[in-house]
Amino acid sequence: MTPTLPDSLGAACRAVLLAADPMTKVRLARATARAWRRGQLAHRCDVAMPDEPARPARPELLPANRMPKRGRGGSERGRLALLHALAHIEFAAIDLAFDAAGRFGGDFPRRFADDWIGVGADEAMHFAVLERRLRALGSSYGALPAHAGLWEAAAATAHDAAARMAVVPMVLEARGLDVTPETVARVRSGGDETSARILQRIYTDEIRHVGIGAKWFGYLCAAADIVPASHWQMLVRRHFRGAIKPPFNDSARAAAGLTRDFYMPLVPLTSVGSQDQR
Known part of the structure; x- marks a missing residue:
């Protein structure tokens, strides 16, 4: 009904x-x-x-x-x-x-x-x-x-649309882009092809969702004549309690409009070094 x-x-x-x-x-x-x-x-x-x-x-x-x-x-x-x-x-x-x-x-x-x-x-x-x-x-x-x-990021950004776009799609959902391909591979190797197909479909949709967040973040930055990457970094430092750390799915992030110049300046040098050794 x-x-x-x-x-x-x-x-x-x-x-x-x-x-x-x-x-x-x-x-x-x-x-x-x-x-x-x-x-x-x-x-x-x-x-x-x-x-x-x-x-x-x-x-x-x-x-x-x-x-x-x-x-x-x-x-x-x-x-x-x-x-x-x-x-x-x-x-x-x-x-x-x-x-x-x-x-x-x-x-x-x-x-x-x-x-x-x-x-x-x-x-x-x-x-x-x-x-x-x-x-x-x-x-x-x-x-x-x-x-x-999971609601903490929404509460922290309830007052500011730019902060919401920066933290929820461009940090939290972007992290899903980093980890899902390996998760799909593990589930598939365990013999659960049905679950693997479900997770692959979700992954494809989430690239678009991150892209929607990046688009509207860019819209707000353009309206205020603000440099998007540096403004994003300021908002993430202010409103996100976690860490931005590798490994990153750079290709999926870039497809969503979230390029390395946004997130790499927030990555600790020790994390960058450990990723380079992988």
């Missing part, structure tokens, strides 16, 4: 964020994307986005330092833990995309919301496919604990 939606972009995005049940969130995300494409939602961001999205009772959310080690995905147990962790990332990514559209969309041309609503629909599809794969393997989303910190 198609959910009943509010009549504005902001209110519809807020409804997605406030849906705690995973499949309800997926249905609302898809319905919002359809309604937006059909012109059924007014281009108004007239309601505040929540400080935090709603979450289901499970999975149990743990700090990163309390998360159990999941292995490398070679064993059946390790593969289930890997797929569960990725499903949790995609679940959080639904909220990140709709929050970007609903929080900042009123300050941009309509095509900004076109892009981020489309990203949110992709993330909903990714989550649904991973959840279906988990069930086919005898598990489900919520069966294992998950990382509690």
Whole structure:
């Protein structure tokens, strides 16, 4: 059944964020994307986005330092833990995309919301496919604990669209471009071709998502007559708590518009040296 939606972009995005049940969130995300494409939602961001999205009772959310080690995905147990962790990332990514559209969309041309609503629909599809794969393997989303910190980057950049573009797609999603090809190869070598194809599809979509973030970051820099790479570095230093470290998938990053002059100045010299010795 198609959910009943509010009549504005902001209110519809807020409804997605406030849906705690995973499949309800997926249905609302898809319905919002359809309604937006059909012109059924007014281009108004007239309601505040929540400080935090709603979450289901499970999975149990743990700090990163309390998360159990999941292995490398070679064993059946390790593969289930890997797929569960990725499903949790995609679940959080639904909220990140709709929050970007609903929080900042009123300050941009309509095509900004076109892009981020489309990203949110992709993330909903990714989550649904991973959840279906988990069930086919005898598990489900919520069966294992998950990382509690995925919303931290959204909270840290809620006040600044440039900071949001810099940190969420251009740091967090870009890291997925670095690690996914090796993950696909491991899963495939373990004999799980179905899961490998799912992860390859997600990887292809994420290159485009990083590119959307880089495009709108560039748009903001051009409007303010700011040099993009140095401004990105300043925002990442200010708002991202982690480290920018190799190995990097330079070709995928470049395809998304994230070239080495952005991220290499933030890499510690010891990390550069260790990468050169690989």
